[in-house]
Every structure is written in structure tokens, then in C-alpha cells.
Amino acid sequence: MDTACDRIIDKRDDRRVYSPGISGEKRIMDFFADHNNSCKKPLRVDVKKESTANDGESSRGFTELDTGLNLLTANAESDKSVVVDETSPNIKEKISTNKLAVLQAEMDRMSTENQRLKSALNQMNNNYYALQMHVAALMEHRQQIRKTTTVEEKQMIDVTEKRVVARQFMDLGQAAIVERDDPSQSLSEERTQDCSGSPQTNVSVMNDLQKNSGDEIAAFDPTKCDRRDEQRFGRGKSPDVAEQTREAAMRRVRVSVRARSEAAMISDGCQWRKYGQKMAKGNPCPRAYYRCTMAVGCPVRKQVQRCAEDQTILTTTYEGNHNHPLPPAAMTMASTTSAAATMFLSGSMPSSDGLLNSRTLLSCPPNMATISASAPFPTITLDLTNSPNPSQFHRPQGQFHIPFPNIPQNFSSGPQILSQALYNQSKFSGVQSSQDIMSAITTDPNFTAALVAAITSFMGNVQ
DNA sequence: CGAATTTGACCTGCGC
């Protein structure tokens, strides 16, 4: 591990400039460490004991810096190690220049350190938000379970929960592990629910299980689901089991980002490979299919399609979670989509009436996120187009909108602005009226602070 | 020549 001292490198001629560290300890100023270079005049930083007639001064240990570059420090009063001959302007200038160089080096060092700390802080923030979202989702889930009034219902949800987990493991071909954990439950029962119908979230699976508890179970064809999952995640691959488990929980939720862009794709920091293109019904623009290629077996896919009504609007739909570390540039979009998906899952826990809470939420003004629970795949749409006339675009009923501040046109990157907003929004997923939501959001200091930080970050990214 | 893209074929789910 390098020390703060080692990091301070004057790139010009690779001359190391050592300066006092944060702790205040004294360092050596060695401007020309490369003494072998005969072309350079060795810069000596000799500390000479001043032997003047003034013994009093000498006894105080005053010294003179001989750098060999005619560099002089500027402030003799603050630098007690230098004897300033008031009558010699040359020496005074030397000292002044030398001091300037020291300060310059110190500034450079501080600047570098500042950048490094900023970078570390950003990384920590991202990690913090991601963790917050996971914790919030888990807490919400637990609270929903605790709200259950009867023991029977609790038991039913416990069983349901196990089945959901079991289903995830089954999806991963880990049936044996689950059977060992909960051998009393038939895993095929859960799989039948999902395989027989349209794609659905685990939440809706839970709802169905609750509604259909005790129902007759249709014949289960394991080859169907296995085949489909195999097709979805690639054949012959064996990605990390834990990552796949997490993916199984989130994969059915999609996050769609609408943004104005002339480019074929909005830049989200990830590397994508196109694997297909289709003409979708009702849109003259083809839909392109991409998969993440930053890591082998990464399950994240996205669809890119231009809006039929306004072809300057690009709709990018993300599905799945990355199973690999992301570069800072990609963290923004990844955390946004993750936040949105988490928001949906945490906000869509089974309510007392058995419906998804998101279905009961009402409409709000434009420049917003939209949740559509009625789509084949639950989709959260983040509308960043700031359309002057949003009514011209189709907006399905029964959606919940999150208002965002004005976002510049031609948005191409920087959805971090949404990440924290979505997280905060997830806290209010149980609120039943849009007015309540609006009030809750606007009075939440954390939300405001996060929004300000996000806007600042975002504005810095806009070219 | 390897990587990326294109494109037709294939699979699956759903509605009729």
C-alpha cells in the first residue's frame, strides 16, 4: 500500500516532491531524486547550519535552504528554519520562490487526495444506497408478514415464502438443496403456478398461492419451465448460484427509461451485445435486444426501441441484475434500475385485499416514473423526456407516477437522479392516495437532500 | 481473422 508520501509525485521529470503529510510530520523535499541524470543539475536541499556572527540567531537553529535552483521561500516569518538576509533581495527571492514551489506541491497533493476521496465517497454512496434499498425491501416484507392477523395466515405466508424461495432455487436447478431445507413442501406445486400462466412476479405468485391455497394442482411439466429458463439465461452455462437466486427474485420486474436521444442507445456505462431485432406490433421502429457482455453469464438484458409517436424518444427497458462489479459510469443506471425494481417489489407486497398496492395508486403530474402492474411483465417506466405535452403519449390507467424536477432535454446519461428518489418513494409504497404520497415526498428531508445531491451529480454529467 | 451485427428460424405463451 502506498503512503501519502509516495503518491505525491511531480509528474514533470518524475521528480518526487515530498511535503508534510496530514499528520504534520516533517518530510524531505527532494526535487531531483534522479541524481544519475547528468543533464540535470542535482537539486540539493541542504540544510545548513547558519554560522553567522549572530550567535543568538544561530542558537535558535536557523538554517538556509540551498536548493541550487535559486529558489527562495517567501515568508521568512513563518519559516523559522530560514535565515533571511533583509539586505539580500536575491536570497529573499530564492526563499520566496522555494516556498511557492512547496505550496504548489502541497496544493497538487491536496488536489489529488481530494479527487481520490471524492471518488471513494461516490463509491461508498452507491454502495450505501444499494444496501439501504435491500434493507428497506426486507423490512417492508417482514412488516407485511407481521400485519397478518391470524396464525393460520402467518403459517400460510411462511409456507408461501418458502415456496417462493424454493421456486427460485428450482429455477436454478437447485431442487435438492431446497428439498433438504423444507422436505415437507412440494416444490412442483409452486412451479405449476408460474409455468402454467403468464410471466409474473414472485409477489403475484405469492398472491396466487394465497388465493389458490388448497386448490387442485395441475399436472406439472418440468421441462417447460426449465427449457424456458434455459433459453432465457443461455444454454450450458453455470453461473454463480447466489447471483442467480438474486436474479430470480428480480428478473420479472422491468425498468423502462424513456429519454430523448439521437443516439442509437443511451450511454449507461455498460457493454452490450446485440442479439436480436424485431418489429414490434404498432411501432414502425424495430426493437433491438441487447445483453450485457461485461461478464460471462451476466443475465441483464435490455430492449431499445424508439417511440412510435415521437421518434426522438428512446425507450430502454432493463431486465435483471448484473452479476459483476460495475464501473462508476455504469453504477448510475444500474442503481437506478435496481432501485426501481426494489421499489416495486417492496411496494407490491400482498395487501389485505390481495391486490398489488401499486394498482391502487393514482396519477400525478408528468416528468415521472410510472409503474404498470397490468403489463405482462411488471414494468416501471422512468420518463425523462420532460415532454411539453405528455398527454400525447399513451399512459395506461392504474399507474403511479413520481414527479421529478425538470430534467434537461436530450438526456443521455445520469439517471442517478432517480435512484435515490425511487428508494425514498419505496418507503411510501403503502400510501393509498397520491396526495399523501406527494406530501410525504416533499416533506421528507432525506428525499430532498438526496435529490439535491443527485441533481448536482446529474448536472455535472450533462454535456 | 476475430468480434460484432444482422436476420431468418425457432420456441413459447396467449387468445380465439
Add this chain to the structure above:
DNA sequence: GCGCAGGTCAAATTCG
């Protein structure tokens, strides 16, 4: 059962 639409695969093609 059939047709349609969405999604994916993989061979062919293009690109750097």
C-alpha cells in the same frame, strides 16, 4: 388446434 406476437438462437454477414 391455430395464428399471432414477443423473445431468443445461431448461421451468415459485416466490420475493424
